[in-house]
Amino acid sequence: MPSADSKPRTLYDKVFDHHIVNEQEDGTCLLYIDRHLVHEVTSPQAFEGLKNASRKVRRPDCTLVTVDHNIPTSSRKNFKNAEEFIKENDSRLQCTTLEENVKDFGLTYFGMGDKRQGIVHIIGPEQGFTLPGTTVVCGDSHTSTHGAFGSLAFGIGTSEVEHVLATQTLLTRRSKNMRIQVDGELPAGVTSKDVVLHIIGVIGTAGGTGAVIEFCGSVIRGLSMEARMSMCNMSIEGGARAGMIAPDEITFEYLKGRPLAPKYGSAEWNKAVNFWSTLKSDPDAHFDENIFLDGKDIIPTISWGTSPQDVIPINGVVPSPDDFQDEARKLACKRALEYMGLVSGTPMKEIPVDKVFIGSCTNARIEDLRAAAKVVKGRKVADNILRAMIVPGSGLVKEQAEAEGLDKIFTDSGFEWREAGCSMCLGMNPDILSPKERCASTSNRNFEGRQGAQGRTHLMSPAMAATAAIVGKLADVREHFVPSPTLAKVAPQVDIQPEVDSPETEDELDRVLDVPADNEPHTNSSAGGGGKSTGLPKFNVLKGIAAPLDRSNVDTDAIIPKQFLKTIKRTGLGTAAFYELRYHPDGKENPDFVLNQGVYRDAKILVVTGPNFGCGSSREHAPWALLDFGIKCIIAPSFADIFFNNTFKNGMLPVVVDDEVALKKIADEAHAGREVEVDLDNQVIKDAQGNKIVSFNVDSFRKHCLVNGLDDIGLTLQMESKISTFEAQRTLDTPWLDGSGYLRRGTRGATRIEAAPVPKTNRGDVKNEPLEW
Ligand SMILES: CC(C)[C@H](C(=O)O)[C@@H](O)C(=O)O
Numbered sequence: 048m049p050s051a052d053s054k055p056r057t058l059y060d061k062v063f064d065h066h067i068v069n070e071q072e073d074g075t076c077l078l079y080i081d082r083h084l085v086h087e088v089t090s091p092q093a094f095e096g097l098k099n100a101s102r103k104v105r106r107p108d109c110t111l112v113t114v115d116h117n118i119p120t121s122s123r124k125n126f127k128n129a130e131e132f133i134k135e136n137d138s139r140l141q142c143t144t145l146e147e148n149v150k151d152f153g154l155t156y157f158g159m160g161d162k163r164q165g166i167v168h169i170i171g172p173e174q175g176f177t178l179p180g181t182t183v184v185c186g187d188s189h190t191s192t193h194g195a196f197g198s199l200a201f202g203i204g205t206s207e208v209e210h211v212l213a214t215q216t217l218l219t220r221r222s223k224n225m226r227i228q229v230d231g232e233l234p235a236g237v238t239s240k241d242v243v244l245h246i247i248g249v250i251g252t253a254g255g256t257g258a259v260i261e262f263c264g265s266v267i268r269g270l271s272m273e274a275r276m277s278m279c280n281m282s283i284e285g286g287a288r289a290g291m292i293a294p295d296e297i298t299f300e301y302l303k304g305r306p307l308a309p310k311y312g313s314a315e316w317n318k319a320v321n322f323w324s325t326l327k328s329d330p331d332a333h334f335d336e337n338i339f340l341d342g343k344d345i346i347p348t349i350s351w352g353t354s355p356q357d358v359i360p361i362n363g364v365v366p367s368p369d370d371f372q373d374e375a376r377k378l379a380c381k382r383a384l385e386y387m388g389l390v391s392g393t394p395m396k397e398i399p400v401d402k403v404f405i406g407s408c409t410n411a412r413i414e415d416l417r418a419a420a421k422v423v424k425g426r427k428v429a430d431n432i433l434r435a436m437i438v439p440g441s442g443l444v445k446e447q448a449e450a451e452g453l454d455k456i457f458t459d460s461g462f463e464w465r466e467a468g469c470s471m472c473l474g475m476n477p478d479i480l481s482p483k484e485r486c487a488s489t490s491n492r493n494f495e496g497r498q499g500a501q502g503r504t505h506l507m508s509p510a511m512a513a514t515a516a517i518v519g520k521l522a523d524v525r526e527h528f529v530p531s532p533t534l535a536k537v538a539p540q541v542d543i544q545p546e547v548d549s550p551e552t553e554d555e556l557d558r559v560l561d562v563p564a565d566n567e568p569h570t571n572s573s574a575g576g577g578g579k580s581t582g583l584p585k586f587n588v589l590k591g592i593a594a595p596l597d598r599s600n601v602d603t604d605a606i607i608p609k610q611f612l613k614t615i616k617r618t619g620l621g622t623a624a625f626y627e628l629r630y631h632p633d634g635k636e637n638p639d640f641v642l643n644q645g646v647y648r649d650a651k652i653l654v655v656t657g658p659n660f661g662c663g664s665s666r667e668h669a670p671w672a673l674l675d676f677g678i679k680c681i682i683a684p685s686f687a688d689i690f691f692n693n694t695f696k697n698g699m700l701p702v703v704v705d706d707e708v709a710l711k712k713i714a715d716e717a718h719a720g721r722e723v724e725v726d727l728d729n730q731v732i733k734d735a736q737g738n739k740i741v742s743f744n745v746d747s748f749r750k751h752c753l754v755n756g757l758d759d760i761g762l763t764l765q766m767e768s769k770i771s772t773f774e775a776q777r778t779l780d781t782p783w784l785d786g787s788g789y790l791r792r793g794t795r796g797a798t799r800i801e802a803a804p805v806p807k808t809n810r811g812d813v814k815n816e817p818l819e820w
């Protein structure tokens with residue numbers, strides 16, 4: 048690992064530098080990944096890729112799997128297995144495929160019969176799997192949540208999931224540093240959700256593009272870990288690669304006693320805390336961008352439109368297109384008002400609500416439920432509310448809430464008390480909005496159709512959603528109820544202790560795990576399948592019809608809606624690309640949508656005139672759908688980071704053209720139905736006659752892979768000895784990261800699939816193994 052550098056560094060710089068396995072001249076870095084979380088939606092194609100190439104999972108001990116998006120949240124009283132419990136065919140297949148994969152690859156899995164199951168971003172921290180200073184990834188954009196611990200945590204696409212499974216590394220580049228400092232104090236009734244919604248309103252959904260945000264200032268320092276997680280969770284909604292908060296006493300307190308954290312009080316714990324305490328930005332570290340806010344200016348904030356940047360204080364009125372300066376925002380506002388069924392000038396507090404959803408990886412932790420319970424205690428859900436749901440983020444959160452009697456408070460007031468899962472956050476499961484229903488939701492995305500086709504989402508804090516349920520309209524918690532104490536500095540008490548004592552000796556451990564005595568280190572486990580690099584069609588010159596798309600902030604939910612994420616294949620999604628824009632609710636084609644018109648049905652290139660194409664979810668289904676439609680190249684003024692990466696992994700080329708004049712020329716060619724030529728070899732875009740319109744930049748490594756059709760897993764496997772050397776050093780420096788702790792602990796009565804035997808450590812001499820794990 049690199050030695051300390053004299054140049055002042057940010058927290059992000061430090062964690063990034065600490066994980067570099069290799070750095071190329073063009074700035075492409077091979078980054079070691081400490082923690083990999085996996086769920087059913089973004090993994091089937093990755094496991095299939097491994098199987099096809101006869102590759103293994105390199106570090107089962109650093110991989111944790113659960114099921115969350117597809118599962119029903121109805122009572123599991125009679126639960127036997129996922130196969131019987133999940134009625135919807137595609138959802139069932141995705142979940143059972145995951146269960147087969149965890150068996151085949153020997154991974155630890157918290158399935159539906161295990162109380163530790165839950166939303167992937169809730170269970171990682173809850174178990175102590177997420178630790179300060181680590182790199183954490185998951186095929187899910189809200190991986191940013193884990194940055195609350197001072198880890199570098201970010202969402203990846205399915206190809207990258209496969210890359211991490213096979214190599215425990217990722218190819219990436221440095222991001223910019225952005226600091227968002229919130230000082231002062233928050234007024235009563237204002238929570239971290241209000242703070243982060245306010246921030247996204249200030250910076251916009253593309254504000255953090257290309258950057259990692261560090262949240263700091265006295266307001267942030269005063270937040271509990273759970274409140275910090277809600278903030279970092281939504282940094283992706285601000286377009287950032289990740290959000291981070293420097294670890295401190297509040298962080299260490301939260302981690303004490305977590306099953307997968309080093310054992311509190313042990314030598315390893317002390318060593319870890321010493322290291323974690325160094326994880327902060329140096330006083331003179333350079334930030335590329337700074338935003339300073341005062342806590343006192345933030346009041347309870349909710350969304351009015353169809354983008355997380357469409358936010359307003361609860362005492363405001365529905366905006367009008369005239370309130371915006373630029374044409375794109377005016378247009379987006381007009382469209383959002385139509386979609387949301389709102390009239391400019393209406394006070395937000397006069398808008399009636401149909402459904403209330405308290406849940407999601409943003410706000411389904413115990414403190415969130417406590418805050419909501421405080422509001423609803425002794426009160427009844429308003430008569431006009433069709434459905435009010437509380438969906439705990441994990442089985443353990445549910446158990447804790449029940450121990451505190453919160454379930455009773457909720458059910459007495461008319462809420463449904465559900466089982467853990469993503470639920471109505473994105474409606475891949477039975478919990479969805481009906482068309483035109485309006486929902487007060489504690490989730491993180493209000494995109495069109497997000498909670499159900501034609502559904503209308505208003506984002507807010509748990510206390511505000513609970514207030515809306517009681518009042519029957521969007522409402523200000525401060526006017527109706529005692530402000531909720533969400534900023535407690537103590538770690539929430541969730542009983543996260545294992546049910547069975549840890550085996551104390553290695554022999555006992557072997558017996559529990561059925562590990563063969565000759566315990567081989569697993570660092571070379573990925574060698575199967577070899578380091579050959581093959582795979583993608585080459586991309587040199589692409590000439591074809593370019594379809595114009597005059598929109599900004601096109602999110603991946605719009606490119607491929609949630610109902611199409613249930614596939615376990617990469618192919619066949621072309622007919623579903625832009626589904627809700629392309630088809631009317633009755634299934635007929637919308638003739639106004641460009642891809643339904645004449646020559647554009649055969650488009651090979653998409654020319655987007657607005658910024659931030661591909662924002663939101665990490666679903667690689669978005670580039671797969673475009674590719675399957677026939678589009679291999681997208682030209683836009685800017686892209687969201689995860690989508691941008693995902694396209695390259697599929698042999699597609701995203702081209703940034705931020706020169707307005709050049710972009711207009713290309714869009715004019717597209718509007719005229721003429722062909723456009725994208726010459727990657729020479730990095731130029733030409734018109735149909737071969738006249739150059741503009742040159743473009745592309746990272747040299749990415750270009751090299753595209754023009755040669757190289758699959759980068761094969762390339763990375765050629766770095767095997769560097770990866771092994773890195774791992775050996777990691778074992779010396781941060782031994783607590785060689786995680787096998789959870790494999791030592793059984794679960795009495797749980798129906799989880801036992802992890803297949805895996806070597807329990809790569810630390811070499813077992814006699815020196817600390818017993819704490
Ligand atoms: C399914 C997954 C790819 C997606 C994400 O990346 O965020 C989902 O969790 C979401 O919230 O849209």
Ligand code: SF4
Pocket residue numbers: 115116166167187189407408409468469472473490491
């Ligand atoms: S944002 Fe919603 S769908 Fe995505 S992981 Fe979180 S709870 Fe699940």
